[in-house]
Amino acid sequence: MQTHIAPSDFLHACASCVLLDVRSPGEYTQGHIPGAINFPLFSDEERAQVGTAYKQQSKEAAMLLGLRIVGPKMETFVREAQQLAPERRLAVHCWRGGQRSQSMAWLFRQAGFEVVTLDGGYKQYRRYVLTGFENTTVSMIVIGGKTGTGKTKILHALRDQGEQILDLEAIAHHKGSAFGSIGEQPQPTVEQFENNLFDAITHLDTARHVWVENESRSIGRVYIPEVFWKRLRSMPLFNITVPQASRIQNLVADYVGFSAEELEAAFLRIEKKLGGQHLKTALDALCRNDYAAAAEIALNYYDKTYRYGLETSIASEIKMLEFAYGDADRIARACREMVGKR
Secondary structure, eight states: OOOEEOHHHHHHHHTTSEEEEOSOHHHHHHOOOTTOEEOOSSOHHHHHHHHHHHHHTOHHHHHHHHHHHHGGGHHHHHHHHHHHOTTOEEEEEOSSSSHHHHHHHHHHHHTTOEEEEETTHHHHHHHHHHHHHHHOOOOEEEEEESTTSOHHHHHHHHHHTTOEEEOHHHHHTSOSSTTTTTTOOOOOOHHHHHHHHHHHHHTSOTTSOEEEEOOOSEETTEEOOHHHHHHHHHSOEEEEEOOHHHHHHHHHHHHTTSOHHHHHHHHHHTHHHHOHHHHHHHHHHHHTTOHHHHHHHHHHHHHHHHHHHHHTOOOSOEEEEEOSSOOHHHHHHHHHHHHHHO
């Protein structure tokens, strides 16, 4: 059996193995293969020490220092691996597929594990991801509309009705506006966002279309890979309009449970474009717990951005869909019917 394999085969093997990333915690945090468990050969400090020995002394000095550090840990490594992988099947990788992964693979094989390693390591995996975005053939239908339309709710309703979706905001841990971080987990790094997005795409059925929400290239502090974003922008756009009252109701429902301080901070982030008087009125509304009034002021700002985005759209087809209601389930069903008529 081949044990040092290319990224596509390695990811396939991970489906039946426990995946261990033996790089340092800092390397793992910067970006890792989704589903990987950080199982560091060296701590961040130890890795730095070995690297310094390599640069300032020699390869042999670095190797001896590495052995001195790792030696006392070997029994612990095996015991922890036994707990993580009771069936004794492991996939292991490091940065370049070199000493760290090969050393750990040797140790685990001696302890009776079946082990595969990633040829070229995480560095090669990253090339595979970025190339994958360039080569994707996924066909998308984009859900657009003004802020407060309930696009995410419509997207989730489509999923519940059996459609394929790609939830970019969920992957980014951000709703995509100045208010988008409220109630969300900390955002991943840009690199990790790309890894997670690619992983989500690989699980899609390319024979079926995929519904996705219209997004700017930046979602909070992360960015959609440019080649994929250009493809997204060129896809058919279903632009949805719902009554203003429904939009306000959606925003109030999304944010009413959060602290006034968080909402005030979000308004302050758009102070320059909102204008001093509008900002003061919005903050006064928050003080009175009049979330509807504050939401309406925010919508006036975001509607200007929406109009510009629609005017500069390069979508291959734009369907303008106007609804007299804001019910996400009904809108999702209408969108599905519209696909059948295209």
